[in-house]
Amino acid sequence: MKRKLQISLFLVMMLGILLVPQSSFAASGSYRSISWQAEYEGTPLEKINNYYVWRSEKKTKDYKLIETALCCSRDGKEVRTLKCVKAADGEIDSMVSTNGKTIYYGIYDSAEAKCVIYKTTITGKNHKRVKTVKGNFVGYYNNKIYYSKGRDTGYYWVADLYQYDLKTKKTKRLVKDFTVQSMDGRYILGTKRALDVRNSVHHMINLKTGSITKLPKAHKSTTDGKYIYYATYNSEANSFTLKRCSMKGNSVKRLKNFGQGNYVTYLARDSAFIVKNGNSLVEYKY
Numbered sequence: 001m002k003r004k005l006q007i008s009l010f011l012v013m014m015l016g017i018l019l020v021p022q023s024s025f026a027a028s029g030s031y032r033s034i035s036w037q038a039e040y041e042g043t044p045l046e047k048i049n050n051y052y053v054w055r056s057e058k059k060t061k062d063y064k065l066i067e068t069a070l071c072c073s074r075d076g077k078e079v080r081t082l083k084c085v086k087a088a089d090g091e092i093d094s095m096v097s098t099n100g101k102t103i104y105y106g107i108y109d110s111a112e113a114k115c116v117i118y119k120t121t122i123t124g125k126n127h128k129r130v131k132t133v134k135g136n137f138v139g140y141y142n143n144k145i146y147y148s149k150g151r152d153t154g155y156y157w158v159a160d161l162y163q164y165d166l167k168t169k170k171t172k173r174l175v176k177d178f179t180v181q182s183m184d185g186r187y188i189l190g191t192k193r194a195l196d197v198r199n200s201v202h203h204m205i206n207l208k209t210g211s212i213t214k215l216p217k218a219h220k221s222t223t224d225g226k227y228i229y230y231a232t233y234n235s236e237a238n239s240f241t242l243k244r245c246s247m248k249g250n251s252v253k254r255l256k257n258f259g260q261g262n263y264v265t266y267l268a269r270d271s272a273f274i275v276k277n278g279n280s281l282v283e284y285k286y
Contacts, residue, residue, distance in 0.1 A: 029099060030185035030225070033139035036094040037266045040281050044076050046268040049100025051122055052076050055092045068092040070105055072122055082124030097139040097183070104130070104145070106137030117145060131164055139183040141207050143167055146188065148180055161188070161205075175205060175212070182222040184269060189221045189228070198233040204247070215249045222267040223247070229255075229286055231264040231272065240264040242272050242284065256284060 036055050038045045044052035052073045058066040068091040070083040085092055085107055093106035093115055101122055106115040115137050117130045135149030138161070145164040150157055161175040180190040186207040191200045202215040204223065215221065218230035219240070228245045240263065242255045258264065258274050265281075266273040272284045 031097045031099045031102075031104070031140050032185070032269060033095045033097045033183035035182070035266075038268070040265060040273065040275070043281065044071070044073060045266050045273050045283075047076070048098050048269075050074060051098075051100050053096055053098045053100075053103055053122075055094065055096055055105075057091070065091065070096065070103070070120075070124075072103075072124070080124065082120060082122075083118075083127060093137045095136070095138055095180075095183070097137075104137070104140040106133075106147075108136060113150075115147065117147075130166070133162070133164065135159075135162065138180050138188070141183075141186055144207075146174075146183070146207075148178075161190075178203070178205075181220060182267070184223050185225055187223050187225065189215070189223060198235060202230065204228065204249075213247070213249050216243070216245060216252060218243075220264060220267050222269070224269045224286075227286075229267055229272070231267065240274070244286065255286065258284075 032048055034046055034054055039054050039056055044054045054071055055068060056071050057068045060066060065087045067084055067086050069081050070092050071079050071081055073079045090107045090109040093108040097104040103120050104117060106117045108115045114132055114134050116132045117137055119128045119130050120126060131145055133147045135147045138146040138148050143166045145166065147162050148159045149162055150159045158177045159179050160173050161178045162171060163174050164171045177192050178190050180188060182189045188205045188207065189202055191202055198219055199217040202218050202221045204213045204215055215228055219233045221228060221230035228247065231240045231242050233240055237260060239257060239260050241257045243252055244255055245252045261277060263275045264272055265275050270286060274282045274284060276282050
């Protein structure tokens, strides 16, 4: 009887594991790149697992940069500074990659156009130097560092996406003319050189397969691994509309129009943040 009960409990446990969506495992352990826009007037906007991790900055009254900092918080109120960089020494780069435990970030030197990438934990006790690259840090996935390197064609500025393998120590250019918008797990979303500063065709790179998927025109875009969420801008109505599509770029669904004068400031993994009437912040869950 006891053996039958043990077998029954084992089968129930296995069934429970099979019924959990695969994206749940990916979301809980995957790294996500948090951009500089994930802070609004001192308030962090995106929580990865148990922690908010973000880049903050301090400026003078005339907007001259004083310092930048890598910060974390459990509740979004009690803030712990993990790293502080004075403007004379560079600045924390615009994207920080974390899974809620480990953090990859860069210190960017604009004079040299180079970035020193570091690895630390949520405690901030140790900061291990990982790699120096010519460009801006984008994110981390599967023991590889991704960064964006700008170049001047003589007519316009473009960026190329690069990959550095921490195991083989090899660097390669992944995509030419690609400006990164967001990164979540194995997916990087961005645009080719855009002529429309508000809406442009977005693309999604699957780092695991190497495939590139064309997405609808958007102003901002992100993914949770199941859907693409993006915001479009209507210049005539001066309004943003939040939409969702499949990972293949089809099956578009309109989620919400935020009305005249309301600005979509950041798209997180599970919600959009809107600045209403130029001063108040509102969160909209997908």
